[in-house]
Amino acid sequence: MPWCMLFADDVVLIEESRSGVSQNLELWRQTLEAKGFRLSRSKTEYMKCDFSAMGYEDGDVSLDGQVVPKKDTFRYLGSMLQKEGDIDEDVSHRIKAGWLKWRQAAGVLCDLRVPHKLKGKFYRTTIRPAMLYGAECWPTKKRHVQQLSVAEMRMLRWICGHTRRDRVQNDDIRERVGVAPIEEKLMQHRLRWFGHIQ
Known part of the structure; x- marks a missing residue:
């Protein structure tokens, strides 16, 4: 041993x-x-x-x-493992981790005096990494990417002080805060993990 x-x-x-x-x-x-x-x-x-x-x-x-x-499931080195090999629990766990980080910084992220770009930078450096931890090796399906995207857009709308009822398009919200779609970042993480990009 x-x-x-x-x-x-x-x-x-x-x-x-x-x-x-x-x-x-x-x-x-x-x-x-x-x-x-x-x-x-x-x-x-x-x-x-x-x-x-x-x-x-x-x-x-x-x-x-x-x-x-x-x-049937358990946590191992920060990831949720399931007996069937699915990642549903891990995706849910990562989204919850993102919301936990969000709640810790809600005072700053919901403050109207803080510029949107600064809030976006904070989101990119603290909340998104919590949501994408270990995601480079996930065998994702469309529903997993959709769950991550929905959670991200809800956070970004709150950063801007909007809800879905305000009918502001997702692209406009992303442009205001300077945040690329989480699907693109997930793909970049995978490519970096495989050694295709620096």
Whole structure:
């Protein structure tokens, strides 16, 4: 066992079978306890991935005789993982993270004395990165991009002091605050991640 993993909070064990997971988990527990550490039984959980056509192996995963709870989704290194391999939970989580950043700065973003361009710059440097964290490797569908776009436009309209009832076009709002569509930024993140742009 590498020493650098002794201090890791988010450790993942991957196996092809339930019995293999139980064996590795028990080995991990014994190794940690031999070094003076303790594996938290209340925080340990497992997820069986269902994105293969393999048959289901019944039974529970246990740790030192105690059954480990099974989860359909869980957070790992800032991302929400789902057993089917979907990203719906992760997209929702990122949008909520964006709104959390928005609420923290609402006093400035909703202040009519602050110029729209400055608010747009603040949005680009704090809120959008929270919404797009980890998005470069998402297998996005149109509905995911639409969810991100709707959340972004709602924020930008509030920056300008408008609602949809004011019937101001999205392009006009974007021009006022100097913010490109989130779809374009998502594409740039992916291209940068693949090494195609600097």
